Amino acid sequence: MPLSIAVCVKRVPDTAAEKKLDDGDKTLDRDSVESILNPVDEMAVEEALKLKEANEGEVTIVCAGPEGAAQQAIRKALSMGADKGVHLKDDSLHGSDAQGIAYALAQVLKKGEYDLILCGAESTDARTNLVPPAIAEHLNLPNLNFVKNVETSDGKVTAHRETDKGHDVLESSTPAVLGVVWGANEPRYPSFKGIMAAKQKPLETLSAADAEIDASKVGLDGSKTEVLEFGARSTERQKNVVDNKEGDAHVKLADFLQQQKFI
Amino acid sequence: MGDVWVVVDHENGETSKVTSQMLTAARGLAKEAGGDPVAVFCGQGWETAKERVSKFGAAKAIVAESEDFSNYQTAPQVEVVAKLIEERQPWGVLFASVPSGKEVATRVAARLGLGVLADATNITIEGDKPKVEHSAFGGATIVQKTLKGGPFLICVKPNAFVSEEAAAEVQEDKVETSISEDAKRVVVKERVEKEAGGRPAVDQAAIIVSGGRGLQDPKNFELIEGLADQLGAAVGASRAAVDAGWYxxxxxxxxxxKTVSPQLYIAVGISGAIQHRAGMQTSKTIIAINKDAEAPIFQLVDFGIVGDLFDVVPKLTEEIGKRKGGG
Known part of the structure; x- marks a missing residue:
């Protein structure tokens, strides 16, 4: 049976870039920073491509967001080898919190019949890890989060969930929602041929109405969380730096640790 | 306003540090909210956990005992906790901001149509709502958020609160649990434990000693482990060291x-690239040992040593050992 796989991806601001929150509505001013495809999402795409190669099937990339950024993210995934893209684009989504975005993506995913829905287990910008389990909840599907080594056969999926001590081996029925952990694989670089081919691959754009999204559940008004205020963290560090020329810096450090009651 | 619940983070009844920290926070919040701090326990090993939750002041405990909680991944806990919240309407519920806690919180929120805030580093009450602080953009920004409606679901970052004991007589409320078939879809087939050694987990530890590229060779992580063991610390690693397959x-x-904020963070042979700083710069005290005086890590230290780690670390480990021994 060929597999139908969806991968949800996101553009994130480049970590190295300076970021600012918009003074007006307290959302990230995403125009002010360089953005890249969320690196963990690239690993989710790679995991999907490996599953497709092992089982045959089709990989659909789903992305919500403003035109330029979302389409770049989808094209990048298509150039890696995914088959088609779905772009959810609607001004009403601006300011949605993690729960709002998860609901909106779930509405889009309902339109397709997917055996597996993959996401990066977290994004590098807002590390809340909340989206994949919330998508699973909205679709009433099982969720395997922080996983790698994903394998599937006969309507079952198995994966390794990273734990502090090693890993748990999880098994679930499909369809299922999987959050792929950082380091799950080494994402492939798009080939020149892949980049050219990506331009011809189908990319469907949906509005919130097309996806039957209830406007009261998304956007700033639909968010169940609210930013009250924000500011730069000011942490005064002692910056007591000593050179080990005399060879006794370890004694000074031990003194410091003792003063601070760590010893 | 109501009770403040703490969903106990534990393994077979052995509660984690963040559980004690959450109970400490819940006591303060409950006082203001006019309710009780309540522990919510799902799983096996309640008798072990009971001792600890009473030590940290839980007035009541809602106990759901079943092996289903460990045989199946998170979904049974989602089902039980969501049902309890719906029936009993606490003022707020605290979850551990660790992968499993966040998963449960977010599914409960989606199921009940509630909001959820993750990675809280402080919680106060303003009016009848929580004001929740968390870090954004790798710790460079502090954001204060609230939830528009309750019950308020909040995930608490390990080590954000300092736990304080306050013994209480815990009043037990054992609840019947029947887990639906839907919640049994993700089966835990096997638990593989790779690493021996009783070191704490990186995202729970009060002290972390981390090694980076400066170690030059994977076997030199022994130096980091030696220092960590002397301090009862967890061992961390930089991305460079992990990508190289050293740890x-x-x-x-x-x-x-992991994004961590321990009481003490010691960076050894780590230059302090922005990717690394984003994970540790909210640590209470930061120490760095690096041979390059220009390394960016020295911008955020409380104490730094410019020197050869192969010289400094063994001597430091020994020195700490001596002082612990009575000096």
Missing amino acids: PHAHQVGQTG
Whole structure:
């Protein structure tokens, strides 16, 4: 049976870039920073491509967001080898919190019949890890989060969930929602041929109405969380730096640790 | 306003540090909210957990005992906790901001149509609502958020609160649990434990000693482990060290690993690239040992040593050992 796989991806601001929150509505001013495809999402795409190669099937990339950024993210995934893209684009989504975005993506995913829905287990910008389990909840599907080594056969999926001590081996029925952990694989670089081919691959754009999204559940008004205020963290560090020329810096450090009651 | 619940983070009844920290926070919040601090326990090993939750002041405990909680991944807990919240309407519920806690919180929120805030580093009450602080953009920004409606679901970052004991007589309320078939869809087939050694987990530890590229060779992580063991610390690693295969990813501190704020963070042979700083710069005290005086890590230290780690670390480990021994 060929597999139908969806991968949800996101553009994130480049970590190295300076970021600012918009003074007006307290959302990230995403125009002010360089953005890249969320690196963990690239690993989710790679995991999907490996599953497709092992089982045959089709990989659909789903992305919500403003035109330029979302389409770049989808094209990048298509150039890696995914088959088609779905772009959810609607001004009403601006300011949605993690729960709002998860609901909106779930509405889009309902339109397709997917055996597996993959996401990066977290994004590098807002590390809340909340989206994949919330998508699973909205679709009433099982969720395997922080996983790698994903394998599937006969309507079952198995994966390794990273734990502090090693890993748990999880098994679930499909369809299922999987959050792929950082380091799950080494994402492939798009080939020149892949980049050219990506331009011809189908990319469907949906509005919130097309996806039957209830406007009261998304956007700033639909968010169940609210930013009250924000500011730069000011942490005064002692910056007591000593050179080990005399060879006794370890004694000074031990003194410091003792003063601070760590010893 | 009501009770403040703490969903106990534990393994077979052995509660984690963040559980004690959450109970401490819940006591303060409950006083203001006019309710009780309540522990919510799902799983096996309640008798073990009971001792600890009473030590940290839980007035009541809602106890759901079943092996289903460990045989199946998170979904049974979602089902039980969501049902309890719906029936009893606490003022707020605290979850551990660790992968399993966040998963449960977010599914409960989606199921009940509630909001959820993750990675809380402080919680106060303003009016009848929580004001929740958390870090954004790798710790460079502090954001204060609230939830528009209750019950308020909040995930508490390990080590954000200092736990304080306050013994209480815990009043037990054992609840019947029947787990639906839907919640049994993700089966835990096997638990594989790779690493021996009783070191704490990176995202729970009060002290972390991390090694980076400066170690030059994977076997030199022994130096980091030696210092960590002397301090009862967890071992962390930079992305460079993990990408090189020197140490497992579960130990990676940084933007693509764990975000930590321990009481003490010691960076050894780590230059302090922004990706690393994003994971540790909210640590209470930061120490760095690096041979390059220009390394960016020295911008955020409380104490730094410019020197050869191969010289400094063994001597430091020995020195700490001596002082612990009565000096």
